[in-house]
Amino acid sequence: MSAVERRPLVTGQRPMTVTDLDHVMAIEVQAYPFPWSRGHFTDSLAAGYLADLRVTGRELIGYCVAMHGVEELHLLNLTVAPAHQGQGHARALLAHLAEAARECKAVQIWLEVRQSNERARRLYERWGFEAIGLRKGYYPAAHGQREHAVVMRWTLDPGAADAGGHAHGLD
DSSP: OOTTTTSOSOEEEEEOOGGGHHHHHHHHHHHOSSOOOHHHHHHHHHTTOEEEEEEETTEEEEEEEEEEETTEEEEEEEEEOGGGTTSSHHHHHHHHHHHHHHHTTOOEEEEEEETTOHHHHHHHHHHTOEEEEEEEEEEEOGGGOEEEEEEEEEEOOTTOSSGGGOOTTOO
16 A cells, blocks of 8 residues: 555645655656656755645645756656546645745745747736846757746745635635
């Protein structure tokens, strides 16, 4: 029985551990044509990055990984299992990330997103992220090509529960 399966039947977040990586990798390879390697996750956990899971019941729904910086968090990976996309889980993970940012006194969250990932870009824009730059050739793409990344930043409002008046985790 995995660590995810031993958890109570509730929806929420909890820290990711090495014992979760089989489940995380199963989602990662479903969600992306160029997924993170197991080593990316292992290194992130070893470095002490924020790495949390979103679970519903006994099922892993998604996860996020973010690196702490000086007064900022850098979102490295936010993924929801394809079967659970469009149900508010990404927004719940963003709300959780915003709460973690406030707890560590971060004033901004940064991220890169594939220029072609319009769905994710819209989600981030609705949340309050703004596009501030482009990293050319940042991501691997098909046929040995490279794809640009849009650099986005969200400046936290210290008094707000989250951006845009969204209720945490609700759609």
